[in-house]
Structure formats: C-alpha cells, structure tokens
Amino acid sequence: MSVRVVHDLRIEAGFATQKGRRPDNQDYVAFCLGSGGAGALQGVVAAIADGVGGHKGGRAAAETAVRAFIDGYYAQPETLGVSRAAARSLEAANSWIAAQSRVDPSLEGMATTFSALILSRRTAFILHVGDTRVYRLAGASLERLTKDHTLGRGDFAHALLRAVGFDDALLFDQGMHSLNIHDRFLLCSDGVHGVLPDAKLRALLAERGGPQETSERIVQTAFEAGSHDNVTALVVDVVDVPPADERALSRAFAALRIGELPAIGDLVDDFRIDGLLSEGRYSRLMRATDTQNGKAVVLKFPHPRVADDAAYRLAFVNEAWVAARVRSPFIGEVVELLPGRQSRLYSVMPYYDGETLERRLRREPRIDLVEGASIATRLSRAIATLHRCGVIHRDIKPDNIILLKDGGLRLVDLGVCRAPNLENLSEAHAPGTPSYMAPELFDGAAGDEASDLYALGVTVYRMFSRCYPYGEIEPFSRPRFTKPPPLAHKRPDLPSWLDAAILKAIAVERADRFGDVLEFAFELENGSARAQPLTLRKKSLYERNPVLFWQTLCLLLALLLAISLFYR
Incomplete structure (x- = not known):
C-alpha cells in the first residue's frame, strides 16, 4: 500500500506472515496512519510483536501489545512529542498485559517481544524490547537498529531477558535516526532473522521490489531455509520526506557557536577527526568517522575569524536547505543530524571516494576529449538539476566538483547559492570565485542560469587547457574581458568544434551564450559527429x-x- 502524510512524508509499506511449521501463529504485525488519517501529525507507525512461546496467551499478548500501543500513541496529545508519547503508550500496554497475566488463569505468564518504528517528518523513532528486530537499508548498507535482549550464550542463548508483560516496570530501548529518501526499513520476527543472516536479508532488500512483494519473498525464503518458528516481515519504503524549514534551520544554526578549528584526533560530537582535506579562506574540510555508526564523513568547519559574520552562517543554512530539496546523483548531500547532537557550527557530508576536478587537472595524463566531454556533460546535468529547482549555484569551479572512483560525479558547496524563499547574501558579499564569475556579476548582478553557464564554460576551458580564458582574476580587482585565446593554441589535439562551443559558453555578452546548460551539453555530446579535429598550420x-x-x-x-x- 502507499500512503501520504502531512508535510509530504510519503511511505509505502507491505507485510507478510505465516505460521510456518508451528501449529498456530503467535506473531502480530500492523501498519497504521492513525485516527487522523492523512492529517495525523504523529506520523505513521509500524509495529511487530512475537508472543513468547511456552506461555499461555502468547498470541493474545502480541496482538494486545501492538493494538494497545498504536491506539494509546495516537490518543496522546501531539504536544507531548513522539518519544514521550510512544514511551507512555508502551508502558501502559505492558502494565495491562502484566496485570492480565496475574488475574486471568487462561493468560498466565502472557508476554511478547515488541518492536515499533514511528516515522514522523524527517525522523525515524524506534522502540524495542525482546528479539524482534528492526533493520534499515540505506543505499547498499544494511544496519540493524535494535539489539536482542537475550542471554546470547550457552544452551539458552535465545532465552529472553526482557519482554512486554514480564514485569510491571518495563525496561525498553529507544532510538532516533535521521530519515532519508529511499531508506528501506524491515521489521521481522526471530523466525526470519534466526535462519537468514544479515547478508541474505540485505540481498533480498536490495533487490528493491515493492514492499509487499519483498516482505512475501523474505517470509518464503525464511520458511524454505528451515525456520521452525512463525515467520513475519514488514517492509517500509521512504518515498519522499518533507523539506527542512528555512526559518527553523536559521534558528538552529544561529544558536550554534563557532569554535576553534579541531585538530586531527579530536572528537567533536562523536565525530573522530581523521585528517585534513582542504583549507579555504573561510572554512576547513576535514575527514572524520562517525563513531556512532562507523561511517566516513566530511565535516566543514567555519574559521573562527568569521564568527561574527552572519553571511557565513547563512551559507550553512543554504546548504542544508537545498540539500533537503534537491536530490540527484550528481549533487552533493548534507547529512542531517538528530536534534541535540550538534554542539557547534559545522556541516556534515558523506565522504565521497574520489578526487576533485582541480586535483585531477593538475596531474598527468592530461584530460583528453572523451574523458573531458564525459565530465562536462555530467556536470551540465548536475547544474540543470539545480536550475529546474530554481537554485543558482554561483560558485561552479573545479574545486567544487568531485570525480568519484566509480565514475560518478558530485557538485558540492552550495553555500552561496540563490534559491526561492532563501534569504540572500548582502551586496557586500559578491558570490563566487572571481576567475569563474561572469562579467555581469562584477556589475552587481545577483547571478542566474546564464552566469552559471559561464562558470561551467570557464571550468571546461581550464579542464582542457589548465589556463583561464581571461586570465586569473584576483579578488577585488576589475577584470578586462578581452578576446580569449583559442583553446587550440594550448591543445592542438582537440577539435575545433569544442573550441567554438566553449567560447560560446564564456561569451562576454549574455545574449551570445547558449540558452541553457543543456544546450551546451548537447553540443559537447554531439559535436564530434559533425566535425573533424582541427590541425593547426x-x-x-x-x-x-x-x-x-x-x-x-x-x-x-x-x-x-x-x-x-x-x-x-
């Protein structure tokens, strides 16, 4: 099924359950929008429970826990918040089940494991007790979000240490995780994960079939693998997440201090600083490891000397805002941290395994026509993606282009971008790098698709020639835009049509440039079919x-x- 909840959180979910080789099915699973339907601000709830075998009322305990939890959660006031509302609901369900097991002989000892996933706006909340599990597939990586409450060793390795209904006071785990588009969650009973290792579950989830199809396939595979327990799986796909609110981002970043730059080996909010990647006038990029999940990331710290400059705080808001709205395999991502984790101002990005275009053009062999045209067309698509969303990059240059080892490309650093609903930089802060800035930007223009096209053209010219078409322009200087030397003077091995295409992209007059970056990309992709390389006499x-x-x-x-x- 597919549902859509308030603030554009769109979810698809499906589940399957079988009694397997057991005489009856003591698992219970549910997925719910809540009584408010599509307007429920508490988000959506997915829950699974597995009645404790060997006790009376296992099935009743599982169904009661799930139903009571969901009903109780949506009955709580929204002002209570997701975590507190969910905790209160699970505690109430536990108290009722524990009481019933004492007063009703037919339900003596009733208990159940329990795991719930709540998706609210841009956050996933986990509640868990027992040995049901919750997994998340992010990209190709499978992460288990719960820990089994079992003895874990000896002949009684699977003996439960905790369960709903064991005691009047329930000890359970809670967790929060940032919610990203294309995340895939799996909730399953031990009848599934007891026979299917994590590698097999990852492979089944990575096939990316529909949630219903995938859950049925997981259950059938577990049964065929010899599971002797009930087998249940629930798969939830995150199709879309709501965008971050610009005002909330501004308030959050305004409250963060700008501290001294960290050193290698320092620990910042559970990020271990591993090395220096680059140093700029206003920020420092450092490679780090998130010790909470072991993932490699890149942290961008502002220099302390810009601590009192609101324009550079605004740059962090810009990046976070655009990253939440523009999703493309060619655009760099910004990792959203959970509330309360960040103690100082910095941004977090995934670590992309590769090198910048700036570093590539400085080493041999020189970039040839095939490699250069491929880079330029992919870069054009990245810029076109931004333009379709109304975003102007305004700082396109080789330093902001990452060439991945797997052949991909990422355009990064959106700190000086223009976008709808975003507060703009003041006139005192001319955006961009002078050598890549179009002539109209020096006259006070704010920047648009034509100026991004110009920067793209300069980038491509420099990629092939290792020179600037109008010479390197120093900050705060007023350049003279004379006729640039033909590319063929530096690279006689390149065709004349390429020279003409680049010169059109970097024309001084806006009207003489291509209509958009896709026209330039088309020229690069198809030019070789219409002309022969130029040989200079x-x-x-x-x-x-x-x-x-x-x-x-x-x-x-x-x-x-x-x-x-x-x-x-």
Missing part, C-alpha cells in the same frame, strides 16, 4: 613576428640593390 614569420619580417625584407632589398649597382 605552422604560423608564418609575418604572423609570428611582423617587425622581424619587415626588417628581413628591407635587408634583402638593400642587398639586391647593392648587387645591382655593383654590376652597373
């Missing part, structure tokens, strides 16, 4: 040195005149 002496040419000619004429007079 050797320049004549007159073209290379006209003064020497006339001096030589005059000397020759004087010599001929002297010879003529001698013979007369």
Whole structure:
C-alpha cells in the first residue's frame, strides 16, 4: 500500500506472515496512519510483536501489545512529542498485559517481544524490547537498529531477558535516526532473522521490489531455509520526506557557536577527526568517522575569524536547505543530524571516494576529449538539476566538483547559492570565485542560469587547457574581458568544434551564450559527429613576428640593390 502524510512524508509499506511449521501463529504485525488519517501529525507507525512461546496467551499478548500501543500513541496529545508519547503508550500496554497475566488463569505468564518504528517528518523513532528486530537499508548498507535482549550464550542463548508483560516496570530501548529518501526499513520476527543472516536479508532488500512483494519473498525464503518458528516481515519504503524549514534551520544554526578549528584526533560530537582535506579562506574540510555508526564523513568547519559574520552562517543554512530539496546523483548531500547532537557550527557530508576536478587537472595524463566531454556533460546535468529547482549555484569551479572512483560525479558547496524563499547574501558579499564569475556579476548582478553557464564554460576551458580564458582574476580587482585565446593554441589535439562551443559558453555578452546548460551539453555530446579535429598550420614569420619580417625584407632589398649597382 502507499500512503501520504502531512508535510509530504510519503511511505509505502507491505507485510507478510505465516505460521510456518508451528501449529498456530503467535506473531502480530500492523501498519497504521492513525485516527487522523492523512492529517495525523504523529506520523505513521509500524509495529511487530512475537508472543513468547511456552506461555499461555502468547498470541493474545502480541496482538494486545501492538493494538494497545498504536491506539494509546495516537490518543496522546501531539504536544507531548513522539518519544514521550510512544514511551507512555508502551508502558501502559505492558502494565495491562502484566496485570492480565496475574488475574486471568487462561493468560498466565502472557508476554511478547515488541518492536515499533514511528516515522514522523524527517525522523525515524524506534522502540524495542525482546528479539524482534528492526533493520534499515540505506543505499547498499544494511544496519540493524535494535539489539536482542537475550542471554546470547550457552544452551539458552535465545532465552529472553526482557519482554512486554514480564514485569510491571518495563525496561525498553529507544532510538532516533535521521530519515532519508529511499531508506528501506524491515521489521521481522526471530523466525526470519534466526535462519537468514544479515547478508541474505540485505540481498533480498536490495533487490528493491515493492514492499509487499519483498516482505512475501523474505517470509518464503525464511520458511524454505528451515525456520521452525512463525515467520513475519514488514517492509517500509521512504518515498519522499518533507523539506527542512528555512526559518527553523536559521534558528538552529544561529544558536550554534563557532569554535576553534579541531585538530586531527579530536572528537567533536562523536565525530573522530581523521585528517585534513582542504583549507579555504573561510572554512576547513576535514575527514572524520562517525563513531556512532562507523561511517566516513566530511565535516566543514567555519574559521573562527568569521564568527561574527552572519553571511557565513547563512551559507550553512543554504546548504542544508537545498540539500533537503534537491536530490540527484550528481549533487552533493548534507547529512542531517538528530536534534541535540550538534554542539557547534559545522556541516556534515558523506565522504565521497574520489578526487576533485582541480586535483585531477593538475596531474598527468592530461584530460583528453572523451574523458573531458564525459565530465562536462555530467556536470551540465548536475547544474540543470539545480536550475529546474530554481537554485543558482554561483560558485561552479573545479574545486567544487568531485570525480568519484566509480565514475560518478558530485557538485558540492552550495553555500552561496540563490534559491526561492532563501534569504540572500548582502551586496557586500559578491558570490563566487572571481576567475569563474561572469562579467555581469562584477556589475552587481545577483547571478542566474546564464552566469552559471559561464562558470561551467570557464571550468571546461581550464579542464582542457589548465589556463583561464581571461586570465586569473584576483579578488577585488576589475577584470578586462578581452578576446580569449583559442583553446587550440594550448591543445592542438582537440577539435575545433569544442573550441567554438566553449567560447560560446564564456561569451562576454549574455545574449551570445547558449540558452541553457543543456544546450551546451548537447553540443559537447554531439559535436564530434559533425566535425573533424582541427590541425593547426605552422604560423608564418609575418604572423609570428611582423617587425622581424619587415626588417628581413628591407635587408634583402638593400642587398639586391647593392648587387645591382655593383654590376652597373
């Protein structure tokens, strides 16, 4: 099934359950939008319970726990918050089940394991007790979000240490995780994970069939693998998440201090600093490891000297806001941290295994036509993705382009971008890097698709020639935009159509440029089919040195005149 909840959180879910080789099914599973339907602010709830075998009322305990939890959760006031509302609901369900097991002989000892997943806006909340499990597939990585409450060793390794209904006071685990588009969650009973190792579950989830199809396939695979227990699986796909609110982001970043730059080996909010990646005028990029999950990330810290400059705080808001709205395999991501984790101002990005285009163009071999055209067309698609969303990058350059080892490309650093509903940088802060800025930006223009196209053209020119078409422009200087030297002067091995396409992209007059970056990409992709490489003829002496040419000619004429007079 597919549902849509308030604030554009869109979820698809499906589940399957079988009694397997047991005489009856003591598992219970449910997925619920809540009594408010599509307007429920508490989000959606997925829950699974597995009645404790060997006790009376196992099935009743499982169904009661799930139903009571869901009903109780949605009955709580929204102002209570997800975590507190969920905890109160589970505690109430536990108290009722524990009481029933004492007063009703037919339900003596009733108890159940329990795991719940609540998806609210941009956060996933976990509640868990027992040995049912919750997994998350993010990309190709499978992460188990719960820990089994079992003895874990000896002949009684699977003996439960905790369960709903064991005691009047329930000890359970809670967790919060940032919610990302394309996350896939699996809730399953021990009849599934007891026979299917994590690697097999990852492979089944990574097939990316529909949630209903995937849950049925997991259950059937577990049964065929010899499971002797009930087998139940619930799969939840995150199709879309609500965008971050710009005002909330601004308030959050405004409250964070700008501290001294960390050193290698320091621990910042559970991020271990592993190394320095790059140093700029206003920020430092550092490679780090998230010790909470072991993932490699990149942290961008502002320099302390910009602590009082609101413009550079705004840059962090820009990046977070755009990253929440523009999703593309060509655009760099920003990792959203859970509330309360971040103690100072910085942004977190995934670590992309590769190198910047700037570093690539500085090493041999030089970028040839095939490699360069591929990079340029992928970069064009990245910029076109931003433009379709109304976002102007305004700082396109080789330093902000990452070439991945797997052949991918990521355009990063959206700190000075223009976007709808975003507060803009003041006129005192001209956006971009001077050598890549279009002429109109030096006249006070804010930047648009045409200026991004110009920066793309300069990037491509430099990628092939290792030079700037109008020379390197120093900050705060006023450049002169004379006719750029043809690319063929530096690279006679490249075709003339490429030269013409780049010169059109970097034309001084906006009207002389391509209509958009996709026109430029089309020219790069199809130009080689229409023209042959340009072979430069050797320049004549007159073209290379006209003064020497006339001096030589005059000397020759004087010599001929002297010879003529001698013979007369």
